Amino acid sequence: MTLFERDAFPTVPENDFGFTLKATDGMARRGEVKTAWGTIQTPVFMPVGTAASVKAMMPQSVASTGAEIILSNTYHLMLRPGPDRVERLGGVRKMMGWHKPLLTDSGGFQVMSLGALRKIDEDGVTFKSHLDGSAHRLSPEISTDIQHKLDATITMAFDECTPYPATHEVAAESMRLSMRWAKRSRDAFVARKGYGQFGIVQGSVFEDLRAESVEKLRELDFEGYAIGGLAVGEGQEAMFDTLDFTTPMMVDEKPRYLMGVGKPSDLVGAVARGVDMFDCVLPTRSGRTGQAFTHRGTVNIKNARHKDDDRPLDEACSCPACSLYGRAYLHHLFKADEVQGLMLLTWHNLQYYQDLMAGMRSAIEQGSFASFQAQFEAQQAMGDIDPL
Amino acid sequence: MTLFERDAFPTVPENDFGFTLKATDGMARRGEVKTAWGTIQTPVFMPVGTAASVKAMMPQSVASTGAEIILSNTYHLMLRPGPDRVERLGGVRKMMGWHKPLLTDSGGFQVMSLGALRKIDEDGVTFKSHLDGSAHRLSPEISTDIQHKLDATITMAFDECTPYPATHEVAAESMRLSMRWAKRSRDAFVARKGYGQFGIVQGSVFEDLRAESVEKLRELDFEGYAIGGLAVGEGQEAMFDTLDFTTPMMVDEKPRYLMGVGKPSDLVGAVARGVDMFDCVLPTRSGRTGQAFTHRGTVNIKNARHKDDDRPLDEACSCPACSLYGRAYLHHLFKADEVQGLMLLTWHNLQYYQDLMAGMRSAIEQGSFASFQAQFEAQQAMGDIDPL
Numbered sequence: 073m074t075l076f077e078r079d080a081f082p083t084v085p086e087n088d089f090g091f092t093l094k095a096t097d098g099m100a101r102r103g104e105v106k107t108a109w110g111t112i113q114t115p116v117f118m119p120v121g122t123a124a125s126v127k128a129m130m131p132q133s134v135a136s137t138g139a140e141i142i143l144s145n146t147y148h149l150m151l152r153p154g155p156d157r158v159e160r161l162g163g164v165r166k167m168m169g170w171h172k173p174l175l176t177d178s179g180g181f182q183v184m185s186l187g188a189l190r191k192i193d194e195d196g197v198t199f200k201s202h203l204d205g206s207a208h209r210l211s212p213e214i215s216t217d218i219q220h221k222l223d224a225t226i227t228m229a230f231d232e233c234t235p236y237p238a239t240h241e242v243a244a245e246s247m248r249l250s251m252r253w254a255k256r257s258r259d260a261f262v263a264r265k266g267y268g269q270f271g272i273v274q275g276s277v278f279e280d281l282r283a284e285s286v287e288k289l290r291e292l293d294f295e296g297y298a299i300g301g302l303a304v305g306e307g308q309e310a311m312f313d314t315l316d317f318t319t320p321m322m323v324d325e326k327p328r329y330l331m332g333v334g335k336p337s338d339l340v341g342a343v344a345r346g347v348d349m350f351d352c353v354l355p356t357r358s359g360r361t362g363q364a365f366t367h368r369g370t371v372n373i374k375n376a377r378h379k380d381d382d383r384p385l386d387e388a389c390s391c392p393a394c395s396l397y398g399r400a401y402l403h404h405l406f407k408a409d410e411v412q413g414l415m416l417l418t419w420h421n422l423q424y425y426q427d428l429m430a431g432m433r434s435a436i437e438q439g440s441f442a443s444f445q446a447q448f449e450a451q452q453a454m455g456d457i458d459p460l
Numbered sequence: 461m462t463l464f465e466r467d468a469f470p471t472v473p474e475n476d477f478g479f480t481l482k483a484t485d486g487m488a489r490r491g492e493v494k495t496a497w498g499t500i501q502t503p504v505f506m507p508v509g510t511a512a513s514v515k516a517m518m519p520q521s522v523a524s525t526g527a528e529i530i531l532s533n534t535y536h537l538m539l540r541p542g543p544d545r546v547e548r549l550g551g552v553r554k555m556m557g558w559h560k561p562l563l564t565d566s567g568g569f570q571v572m573s574l575g576a577l578r579k580i581d582e583d584g585v586t587f588k589s590h591l592d593g594s595a596h597r598l599s600p601e602i603s604t605d606i607q608h609k610l611d612a613t614i615t616m617a618f619d620e621c622t623p624y625p626a627t628h629e630v631a632a633e634s635m636r637l638s639m640r641w642a643k644r645s646r647d648a649f650v651a652r653k654g655y656g657q658f659g660i661v662q663g664s665v666f667e668d669l670r671a672e673s674v675e676k677l678r679e680l681d682f683e684g685y686a687i688g689g690l691a692v693g694e695g696q697e698a699m700f701d702t703l704d705f706t707t708p709m710m711v712d713e714k715p716r717y718l719m720g721v722g723k724p725s726d727l728v729g730a731v732a733r734g735v736d737m738f739d740c741v742l743p744t745r746s747g748r749t750g751q752a753f754t755h756r757g758t759v760n761i762k763n764a765r766h767k768d769d770d771r772p773l774d775e776a777c778s779c780p781a782c783s784l785y786g787r788a789y790l791h792h793l794f795k796a797d798e799v800q801g802l803m804l805l806t807w808h809n810l811q812y813y814q815d816l817m818a819g820m821r822s823a824i825e826q827g828s829f830a831s832f833q834a835q836f837e838a839q840q841a842m843g844d845i846d847p848l
Contacts, residue, residue, distance in 0.1 A: 078784055124792065128799040130780065153767065153792045161770055161788055169784045360799075379541065382549055392518065396466055396557045400549055404512065404541045411516040411748075411799060 075132050076171045081162075082109055085266035089295050091327045095437050099319065099346040102436040105296075105327050107173045107225045108266020109165070112140045114327060114348040115432050117339065117425045118175060120356060123148045124158075124168040127356050128411075128418045131170045137391070137419070138426035141173040141225070143351040146218055147182035150208070151201050155221040163223025175351070176224035178215045178257070181233045181300075181332070192232065194249070212256035216269075220262055227269040228298065229257035234276050236304045243276035244284075250274045250300075251288040258292045268295030270329060276301055277310055279317045286321045297322055298329040299347070303338070312341050319346035336365055336428055340448050343432050344441065355425045359418035362406045364393075366424065368454045373417065378403040381460050391423035392416060463520050464559045469550075470497055473654035477683050479715045483825050487707065487734040490824040493684075493715050495561045495613045496654020497553070500528045502715060502736040503820050505727065505813045506563060508744060511536045512546075512556040515744050516799075516806045519558045525779070525807070526814035529561040529613070531739040534606055535570035538596065539589050543609040551611025563739070564612035566603045566645070566660075569621045569688075569720070580620065582637070600644035604657075608650055615657040616686065617645035622664050624692045631664035638662045638688075639676040646680045656683030658717060664689055665698055667705045674709045684715040687735070691720045700729050707734035724753055724816055728836050731820050732829065743813045747806035750794045752781075754812065756842045761805065766791040769848050779811035780804060 085108035095102040105112040119126050119134055122145045126134045134142065144164050149155065161167040165174050183190050183199050190199035196211025215230035231250035234243050254271045261269045271289035275281030289297060299318055302311045315330070322328055329349035330342050339350055355365065362374040366386035371378075373385070382398035389395075393402060393416035405413030428448075435444035473496035483490040493500040507514050507522055510533045514522050522530065532552050537543065549555040553562050571578050571587050578587035584599025603618035619638035622631050642659045649657045659677035663669030677685060687706055690699045703718070710716055717737035718730050727738055743753065750762040754774035759766075761773070770786035777783075781790060781804035793801030816836075823832035 075780065076784065123796040123798060124789075125796075125798040125800045128803070130800065130803070148796075152796055153788070157768060157788070160768065161786065167786075167789050167792075169789075380545060380548065392463065392520075396463065398549065398555075400541070400545070401512075401555050401557075404555075408511040408513075408536075408540055410511060410513040411802065412513040412518065414799065415516070415518070415803070 076135075076169045078169065080171070081166050082171055085264075086110060087266050089266050089268040091296065091325060093324060097436045097439050097441040098344065100343050100432070100436045100441045101346055101348055102433055103327065103348055106266075107268070108264070109174075109225055110140060110172045112173060113433055115339075115343045115429055115436075116140060116349050117429045118143045118349065118351040119422055119425075120145075120351055120353045121168065121170070122353075123152070124164045126422075128360065128415045129356075129422065131168060133419055134170075134422065135172065137423045138430060139172075139422065141175060142170060143175045143177065144222065144224075145182060146176050146179035146215060146222065149176075149222055150179065150218050151203055155218040159221040159223075163221075165223060165225075173225035174223070175226040176219045176222050176228065177331070178219070178228040178230040179210050180215070180231050183210055184233050184235075194252075196230075212253045213260040216257050216260035225267055226296070227261060227267070229254045229269065229271045229294070231272045231274060231300060233304065234274055234301045236276065236301070236306045238276050240278055240281070243274075243278055244281055247274040247276075247281050247285050251285060254289055254292060258294065270294050270296040270298050272298040272300040272331070273318060273322070274301050277306060277314050282314070282318045283321055286318070290323065294326070296327040296329060296349075298331050300331050302330065303332045303334055308338060308341065311338070312345065315342060315345040315347065322346075336425070337449070337452065339425075339428060340432065340445055344445060355421035356418050359421040360414040362413070362417060364417055364424075365421050366456070367451050368456055369452050371456050373399065373402045373413075374406045375403075377459060383457065385420060386424065389420060389423055389427065391420045393420040464523070464557045466557065468559070469554050470559055473652075474498060475654050477654050477656040479684065479713065481712060485824045485827050485829040486732065488731050488820070488824045488829045489734055489736055490821055491715065491736055494654075495656065496652070497562075497613055498528060498560045500561060501821055503727075503731045503817055503824075504528060504737050505817045506531045506737065506739040507810055507813075508533075508739055508741045509556065509558070510741075511540070512552050514810075516748065516803045517744075517810065519556060521807055522558075522810065523560065525811045526818060527560075527810065529563060530558060531563045531565065532610065532612075533570060534564050534567035534603060534610065537564075537610055538567065538598075538606050539591055543606040547609040547611075551609075553611060553613075561613035562611070563614040564607045564610050564616065565719070566607070566616040566618040567598050568603070568619050571598055572621050572623075582640075584618075600641045601648045604645050604648035613655055614684070615649060615655070617642045617657065617659045617682070619660045619662060619688060621692065622662055622689045624664065624689070624694045626664050628666055628669070631662075631666055632669055635662040635664075635669050635673050639673060642677055642680060646682065658682050658684040658686050658715075660686040660688040660719070661706060661710070662689050665694060665702050670702070670706045671709055674706070678711065682714070684717060684737075685710055686717040686719050688719050690718065691722055691726070696723075696726060696729065699726070700733065703730060703733040703735065710734075724813070725837070725840065727813075727816060728820065728833055731824075732833060743809035744806050747809040748802040750801070750805060752805055752812075753809050754844070755839050756844055757840050759844050761787065761790045762794045763791075765847060771845065773808060774812065777808060777811055777815065779808045781808040
């Protein structure tokens with residue numbers, strides 16, 4: 073495993089920001105995003121490093137799974153350690169020793185989740201910190217400036233994540249506020265070589281609103297477009313239905329990023345519908361609680377049936393958890409509350425997600441995405457390996 | 461970093477068990493312990509992997525610090541996952557992916573610490589599990605058998621750790637019980653190529669009792685001898701005083717192991733007094749709470765003075781925490797309760813301990829141990845680096 077040496081932290085941008093569509097297979101797309109700090113092969117999954125750490129992982133280990141870009145959360149970092157401090161330390165990537173590209177969200181989603189602790193107006197949002205109750209303010213301009221200080225390779229426009237379910241009227245009003253904020257976010261963005269900013273399509277599950285949102289964002293000519301307001305409780309079917317009419321409206325020549333998604337089957341279904349980029353806490357969060365994703369579905373390693381089972385967690389996986397240990401030991405680590413247990417399952421889940429994305433990229437290149445998807449679904453439906 | 465591949469788990473013993481004294485400098489000794497599964501350079505520090513995991517570390521990372529042997533606890537492993545299960549999984553080393561030698565304690569120390577939960581008699585100890593209150597039994601024969609099932613490269617005799625302070629009468633009675641148990645432990649030990657068993661010298665701080673204990677153990681011809689009943693509250697001065705009269709009584713041609721010790725200054729002072737082997741939870745446990753050992757003393761990384769300090773934790777250290785990150789980021793990880801924080805500080809502390817041992821080994825070889833010790837003490841007394 074190659075370490076990211078501090079001295080070798082890159083300071084000269086490698087590329088201008090740009091997206092190249094390399095192949096398609098049905099709606100599925102195989103592309104490449106060039107950035108200042110490295111090139112990303114799409115479809116891509118971005119591990120989440122909320123507070124400038126992919127929980128329980130060294131950056132070297134994250135990179136060893138094949139991850140080419142990670143995501144950090146503006147909300148958490150603005151509260152701690154604070155944007156000015158991060159800027160003095162050279163940005164999130166330098167501070168945390170991650171030499172590859174970084175995407176930050178805008179803080180909007182987390183702030184909206186605060187419920188009674190936040191108050192929204194036309195200009196932005198005032199909220200209280202979940203850490204100490206202190207008052208803070210986010211607006212399109214403030215969020216964009218903070219993301220600049222965090223040195224995000226990809227900055228997200230500040231928007232309101234429309235709650236689900238929402239009436240057409242509420243969804244329309246929310247989407248149009250987000251579109252006014254998108255314009256202000258775009259105006260506040262400082263263009264730099266190899267850096268980009270993405271606008272976020274809103275409109276809940278309504279086709280006409282998604283169309284209006286896509287159209288308004290297109291005028292602002294972002295470097296990429298995200299699909300927001302999904303994976304918020306609508307379920308996989310409604311999410312896929314929304315993608316079915318949304319991605320075809322979106323331009324071909326920019327990356328499409330489905331925010332906060334998802335389970336392995338969500339990723340496969342969304343790639344089939346033309347999505348290029350994903351992020352989700354699921355592999356890392358699940359790993360810390362003992363839930364593993366495998367090519368034969370999910371496994372709860374804390375289940376007693378593993379306690380004498382020396383077979384690997386997933387025989388198709390090459391991560392340390394699968395190549396160096398048996399299930400019995402992983403089970404023991406979780407029963408004994410050993411930190412190494414959550415380190416290993418996090419590592420495995422990230423490896424599984426990266427392998428899944430690599431498999432999809434390869435299938436699209438070969439024009440065999442439909443059979444890849446069929447095999448994925450068949451294997452997932454098999455259930456875990458036979459009992460001992 | 462080289463991984464310990466599962467397929468490459470060693471099955472043919474490398475050596476017969478044996479100790480070679482390579483150099484001395486005053487009382488300090490530079491030696492080598494050959495075992496079935498690798499050779500250990502002494503003086504050596506053994507990281508503690510209580511439940512078959514050095515907490516928050518991958519075995520590869522433990523080995524990368526220079527560690528050549530680790531310690532696991534019989535008490536914890538007999539309760540969970542259980543000796544028979546560990547045996548079926550190939551022993552502790554195979555189960556946890558540690559291909560180098562392993563020492564297990566006898567369980568005696570932990571059981572004695574249970575206080576009201578244990579009852580001692582001539583044959584052994586009955587106690588209740590701290591996990592679920594279930595009743596268990598340890599005796600010289602049972603402990604030795606369990607350590608065999610755990611596949612300990614070095615087995616410890618089952619003894620009673622005499623509490624401190626103890627009257628001469630209590631200490632004598634306790635020591636003599638331990639000596640009867642040492643004989644029974646020795647009889648129960650199954651000799652195997654490259655494996656060894658250590659007897660434990662008891663007798664509290666009383667010279668005549670230590671002498672009697674050394675003499676009784678010598679008759680049993682163990683492969684090595686430990687000094688027990690220290691680091692139990694007597695303080696460094698009394699510990700050093702006890703070592704001053706105990707190590708000279710011990711044979712030269714066997715390794716001397718001071719159990720459960722200690723702070724960096726304890727290690728240096730004990731090596732100066734002729735000790736070869738150490739184990740302690742201090743570097744790992746302290747690392748998890750944010751306390752770091754450095755060549756200029758201890759540092760609490762949670763202290764606010766580090767929050768804008770981008771300098772390394774210990775500029776003399778090559779571990780990932782020191783070579784890849786600044787103090788400000790380590791501080792942030794602890795403030796944000798990130799698992800990576802305790803991973804990094806554990807790694808650093810283990811690296812510091814291994815570097816300290818390597819420095820002592822080198823100094824003894826060069827006949828410069830006294831100046832090494834003087835420099836160590838001067839640097840520790842300097843205190844942490846100047847404020848920003």
